[in-house]
Amino acid sequence: MHxxxxxxxxxxxxxxxxxxxxFAGYDFLVPDLKENKREWIDCIDCNLSFSTPRLSKRQLEYMYSNYRSELFRxxxxxxxxxxxxxxxxxxxxNFQKLAWIRDKITSKFNPxxxxxxxxxGGVLLHTLGNIFLDADLFGVEPTSNFAELSSRRTRAEIVNGYFDDKTFIDHQFNLITCCQVLEHLENLNDFVENVSNRLIKNGYLYIEVPDISDFQTLEINHSRFSEPSxxxxxxxxxxxxxxxxxxxxxxxxxxxxxxxxxxxLMILFQKD
Ligand SMILES: [Zn+2]
Incomplete structure (x- = not known):
């Protein structure tokens, strides 16, 4: 198709x-949602699958600031x-995925x-703290009531905001985890650059995203595909x-x- x-x-x-x-039932999260349909398109050259149209930055930010009633159910x-x-x-x-990471990082490496x-809400940070007992923990989260919850319930230092080139700029990490985030980001190349800048050489990056095989195994109208963000x-x-x-x-x-x-899809990378 052209x-x-x-x-x-x-x-x-x-x-x-x-x-x-x-899109069904998302009007309350995105009041000015004009479209009610979108297409999923595959790029034959780079293998990215993308939605069109996509929410604007303003619509996305509105949605994340109002996530509360949706997510705590x-x-x-x-x-x-x-x-x-x-x-x-x-x-x-959470324990299973962190055990998978722990078993793959070299034994001399102490995250x-x-x-x-x-x-x-800090549930992964909580488990990280139980597996890597000596680690200093940090988190960044745009939705304020999640950030408040994780500040109160974990020993992590939390920034309420978006991860960008300024986030924890005085810090270098030896493990960065990022679960169910990439599919929400407008600029993927910026993310790669920013995350690389915050990792030490040979540091580890764990990425988790919805896998494309969902298109084979879930019903075509499954809510996984109609999540507008x-x-x-x-x-x-x-x-x-x-x-x-x-x-x-x-x-x-x-x-x-x-x-x-x-x-x-779970991937463990190491910075070159
Ligand atoms: Zn492409």
């Missing part, structure tokens, strides 16, 4: 239609934190300074062989199925 627009990442026109999606923030952090290790997805980008869908090929290439080496990657039957 499109008049190009791939927002590689700027090529070699594009393929994947599927159409309706009838639980108080503290009930949410207690429920997630009280799962035993064998049932805790004593850790940043979680998009740290939400998701701008991109990723494959390991795009992330490993395109976006992070030349800056990071791949340690390992895998796709896991979550308890909600969604596919998450």
């Amino acid at each position: 499109y008049k627009f190009y791939c927002p990442h590689c700027k090529n026109y070699n594009l393929k239609f994947r599927q159409e999606q309706e 009838g639980e108080s923030p503290d009930e949410y934190f207690d429920r997630i952090t009280n799962y035993p290790p064998e049932e805790s997805e 004593n300074k850790i940043l979680d980008i998009g740290s939400g 998701h701008l991109w869908y990723f494959s390991s090929d795009f992330l490993c062989n395109n976006l992070f290439k030349n800056v990071f080496s791949i340690i390992d990657f895998t796709v896991i199925k979550t308890v909600r039957n969604r596919n998450n």
Whole structure:
């Protein structure tokens, strides 16, 4: 199919239609949402899948500042934190993913300074603190009530805001984690540069995103695809062989199925 627009990442026109999606029930989060449909498009050249149209920066920021009622779903923030952090290790997805990271980093490497980008209510920071007992913990989170919760319930230093070139500018980390964030970011190249600048040489970066195989395993109208703040869908090929290439080496990657039957791509990189 011929499109008049190009791939927002590689700027090529070699594009393929994947599927159409309706936005349903998001008016309360994005009051000026004009479109009620969007398409998912694959770029044949770089393998990024992207949504068109995409929410503007202003719409996205409005949405994140008003996430509260959507995400806590009838639980108080503290009930949410207690429920997630009280799962035993064998049932805790956070524990499982951090054990996967811990087993892959070299035994001589002690991640004593850790940043979680998009740290939400702090549940991953809580588990990081239990696995890496001596580590200093830091988080950055745009939604204020999440940032407040994580400041109160973890020992991490939290910045309420967006991760950019100024975030923790006086710090260098040896492990950065970033779960379910990349699919929300307008400028992926800026993220790679900023995250690289905050990592020490040979430091580790853990990325977790929705995996493109969701398009095969979930119903076409699944809410995973109609979440309007998701701008991109990723494959390991795009992330490993395109976006992070030349800056990071791949340690390992895998796709896991979550308890909600969604596919998450986990990748551990090391800064060159
Ligand atoms: Zn492309």
